[in-house]
Amino acid sequence: MLSRSTPRRVLLVAVALVAAIAVAAAAANSTSNDQAATGTLVIDKSFDLKTADPQRQFEVTGGIVAHVLYDTLLEFRGSDVTTPRPSLATGYRASNGAKTYTFTLRRNVRFSDGTPLTSRDVVFSFRRLINLKGNPSFLLAGVTVSAGGPYTVILRSRTPNPALPAIVANGSLGIVNSKLVEANGGTDAAGADKTDKAESFLNRTSAGSGPYLLKSFNTTSRVELTANPRYTGRRKAKFATVVIRNVLAPAQLLSVQRGTNEISLDLSPDQARPLFGSRNVNVQAISGPNIWFLFANSNSKISSITSNKRFQNAIRYQLDYAGLVRLAGRGSGRAAGVVPSQFLGALADAAAIKQNTTRAKAELAASGLTNPEVELEFPSDFTSSGLSFGVIAQKIQADLGKIGIKVNLAGKPIATSLANYRAGTEQLGLWLWGPDYPDPNDYLVFLPGQLVGLRAGWAAGSDRRLEALGRRAGSTSNPRVRGQLFRQIQVQLNQRGPFFPLFQPGQVVAASKNLTGVVYNATFQIDLATIGSR
Amino acid sequence: MSVPGATPVRRFRLRRPRVAAAWRQPLAVIGLSLAAAWILVAIFAPLLAPSDPLEQNAAPLLPPGGDYLFGTDELGRDVLSRVLYGARISIPLALLLVGLALLVGATLGAVAGYFGGFVDSIVMRSADLVFAFPAIILAMVVTAVLGPSIRNAVLALVIVSWPSYARVVRGLVLSIGQTEYVTATRLLGASARRALVRDVLPNVAGPVLVLATLDLGNAILLLSALSFLGLGAQPPQPEWGAGVAEGIQYFQFWWIGTFPGLAIFSVVLAFNFLGDSLRDVLDPQSSWRAGSEEE
Numbered sequence A: 001m002l003s004r005s006t007p008r009r010v011l012l013v014a015v016a017l018v019a020a021i022a023v024a025a026a027a028a029n030s031t032s033n034d035q036a037a038t039g040t041l042v043i044d045k046s047f048d049l050k051t052a053d054p055q056r057q058f059e060v061t062g063g064i065v066a067h068v069l070y071d072t073l074l075e076f077r078g079s080d081v082t083t084p085r086p087s088l089a090t091g092y093r094a095s096n097g098a099k100t101y102t103f104t105l106r107r108n109v110r111f112s113d114g115t116p117l118t119s120r121d122v123v124f125s126f127r128r129l130i131n132l133k134g135n136p137s138f139l140l141a142g143v144t145v146s147a148g149g150p151y152t153v154i155l156r157s158r159t160p161n162p163a164l165p166a167i168v169a170n171g172s173l174g175i176v177n178s179k180l181v182e183a184n185g186g187t188d189a190a191g192a193d194k195t196d197k198a199e200s201f202l203n204r205t206s207a208g209s210g211p212y213l214l215k216s217f218n219t220t221s222r223v224e225l226t227a228n229p230r231y232t233g234r235r236k237a238k239f240a241t242v243v244i245r246n247v248l249a250p251a252q253l254l255s256v257q258r259g260t261n262e263i264s265l266d267l268s269p270d271q272a273r274p275l276f277g278s279r280n281v282n283v284q285a286i287s288g289p290n291i292w293f294l295f296a297n298s299n300s301k302i303s304s305i306t307s308n309k310r311f312q313n314a315i316r317y318q319l320d321y322a323g324l325v326r327l328a329g330r331g332s333g334r335a336a337g338v339v340p341s342q343f344l345g346a347l348a349d350a351a352a353i354k355q356n357t358t359r360a361k362a363e364l365a366a367s368g369l370t371n372p373e374v375e376l377e378f379p380s381d382f383t384s385s386g387l388s389f390g391v392i393a394q395k396i397q398a399d400l401g402k403i404g405i406k407v408n409l410a411g412k413p414i415a416t417s418l419a420n421y422r423a424g425t426e427q428l429g430l431w432l433w434g435p436d437y438p439d440p441n442d443y444l445v446f447l448p449g450q451l452v453g454l455r456a457g458w459a460a461g462s463d464r465r466l467e468a469l470g471r472r473a474g475s476t477s478n479p480r481v482r483g484q485l486f487r488q489i490q491v492q493l494n495q496r497g498p499f500f501p502l503f504q505p506g507q508v509v510a511a512s513k514n515l516t517g518v519v520y521n522a523t524f525q526i527d528l529a530t531i532g533s534r
Numbered sequence B: 001m002s003v004p005g006a007t008p009v010r011r012f013r014l015r016r017p018r019v020a021a022a023w024r025q026p027l028a029v030i031g032l033s034l035a036a037a038w039i040l041v042a043i044f045a046p047l048l049a050p051s052d053p054l055e056q057n058a059a060p061l062l063p064p065g066g067d068y069l070f071g072t073d074e075l076g077r078d079v080l081s082r083v084l085y086g087a088r089i090s091i092p093l094a095l096l097l098v099g100l101a102l103l104v105g106a107t108l109g110a111v112a113g114y115f116g117g118f119v120d121s122i123v124m125r126s127a128d129l130v131f132a133f134p135a136i137i138l139a140m141v142v143t144a145v146l147g148p149s150i151r152n153a154v155l156a157l158v159i160v161s162w163p164s165y166a167r168v169v170r171g172l173v174l175s176i177g178q179t180e181y182v183t184a185t186r187l188l189g190a191s192a193r194r195a196l197v198r199d200v201l202p203n204v205a206g207p208v209l210v211l212a213t214l215d216l217g218n219a220i221l222l223l224s225a226l227s228f229l230g231l232g233a234q235p236p237q238p239e240w241g242a243g244v245a246e247g248i249q250y251f252q253f254w255w256i257g258t259f260p261g262l263a264i265f266s267v268v269l270a271f272n273f274l275g276d277s278l279r280d281v282l283d284p285q286s287s288w289r290a291g292s293e294e295e
Helices: A002-030 A060-069 A119-131 A135-140 A178-183 A249-258 A309-318 A321-328 A357-366 A389-401 A414-423 A440-446 A451-455 A464-475 A479-496 B006-024 B026-048 B079-115 B117-131 B135-146 B150-177 B180-187 B192-228 B240-249 B255-282 B288-294
Strands: A040-045 A089-095 A100-105 A143-149 A152-157 A212-217 A222-227 A241-246 A262-264 A281-287 A291-296 A373-379 A406-412 A428-433 A499-504 A506-512
Touching (some): A040 A060, A040 A249, A060 A212, A060 A222, A060 A241, A119 A135, A119 A143, A119 A152, A249 A262, A309 A357, A309 A389, A321 A499, A373 A389, A389 A428, A406 A414, A428 A440, A440 A451, B026 B079, B026 B255, B079 B255, B117 B150, B135 B150, B192 B255, B240 B255
Parallel strands (some): A040 A241, A373 A406, A373 A428
Antiparallel strands (some): A089 A100, A291 A428, A291 A499
């Protein structure tokens, strides 16, 4: 039943996506590729900025900046995050069971100082990423990089790694000018975490081939970019200057209403409410890629109640999912499974678990537990997409209270609650998972014995069928087959797992009406280069 | 130096008309009635509140009016009921906390003042140590160490607020301890404890009561501040400070945060007015009105 209807839906979605991309591309092209860049674009962002060094940054703001300073081998276009497209590489070939990837580079690409870009720069950038041992280094864990010629790069992974094409599109894998960076203290050798001194240089000057150049950089106030006059690629800058300002969300609401050429990126759906229907501002509210989920610890040493499978089912069928999505605000969507709706292998909404109080009561009765009382931990001082965990936790408490499950809320500062979550000691936990890269492989962590599985007390060997399926999905390179495998995994996870995916909160992008090409993307948020003015 | 015996008589005569006058001041009337009203609300909240403060039965984010006089919050709870029930958290806790601080501070202050010397130095230097930090910062540190909960918030605030009582009581004990009648009691063979309890403390009670009443407002404010910062009351408790914090997240729906904020405002105002009036009655020397009216 499910497997028959799913491909048709996927096909429909794919057609819609292609159409959307085509329209977006046409719109981008029509705003004249050869016109000189003029004017100033202002982006209001609540900063989480640490560095402009692409191989060191792994933050949201840093990702937005890196995306226009440094080109990557492949890129995602528009709002799509399922198909990496050519950028510096004209294409790639996977071989050896998804363990070897060969990328062919575009010729005549030049860095902003005029130096030609070759495989040497790619190898330098990737090795530097690995050896800096920074936050994004895990992206290339188990991968070796070599040049197969001046315009050929070969990535070899120890294990089958079908996520690699999506990974090379990440801003942290932006290609730097190896000669320039080396001349300013950079190195890609082992021990670069101690010997590389190029960060302060890269915080002053960009060394990439992207559509914009770094003019000034301050991690707490503003970042200024100017158009790269030597840029020859597809994403030519349309503004002479871009200013990214550190502005708190409530202030963003005011300035985007007044300004022109202005974009606000941090409004919550509720904060943005006055803007819907505004004459000066276009507001998009789209489901973001973060998955909020509840889990019940499967380790009986942590709780004999939450590890009871019937009790888990009672929670599963008692949660008021529709109410939770409403509470999350406009643009939010149901998380049908753990893989976000935008990604390959996402479940259709129809396959999501629905509230069924009768069944929940029956499961609770069958659990043999009387008046169960459990503790729900969540980070009390943390909000994401303008949404506080405390509010959602209170809703869950009320939902479960209706069938006689007493939930005690135990909100703790994020430092404490995160430590408990990671140690796997929470009875019930409310958390979110944000993607490291837009590929379903990033969600195998929810399986038994994996990172998040263990946090929910789900040890390896707890569900061998699901684990075997996970191993197969993780090493399959055919996208169609992968998508099917991941959907199978999630259907089973939804039936038997200790996780209850709740929703994907809405992400709001508010932009002055005169701006064109403002498209939210789940990986890099927004591509400043495609934005133009009417 | 005044003649012992003469002063109390004169004061006695002057005080009686002042008591009546002080309570006729509009501020005193407002303070007393507001405080009394809030205490009644705290006692009778279950009878007054239209619904359960935790029940999420209404439509979320309804503006004030109709069935929901103060509107509903993001979870569909009645804001009016939450504000009324909030009085059951803030007011008793503030009383408890001020009581504890008074007990600890007054005892330490009395001991320090009466015995002097080494004991005095230890107590008063620790008081200075606490005074050296801004109260809210120190309270935040304490709750951060103990873990955020309303109980720990109260404990933290006791730690922060005992020194002011200790200081006042010590000063009074020092000055009263040197009066002739105390010396006389001691010469007649009374123990130090008896002199302290029977002769000194009753004379200290007035000013300390004034301080405590004024401190009640302050205590409610600090408790709310800690809850606002997420260090005090935890959800789903309908605490006022937490309510204001919730309102900040839903700024367009002004009623979620405004009503708990007004509740804090009115209670703090009431206890401040009450404290001021009490001072006029019990502690005429330190009252500004005493000077202007008498001379």
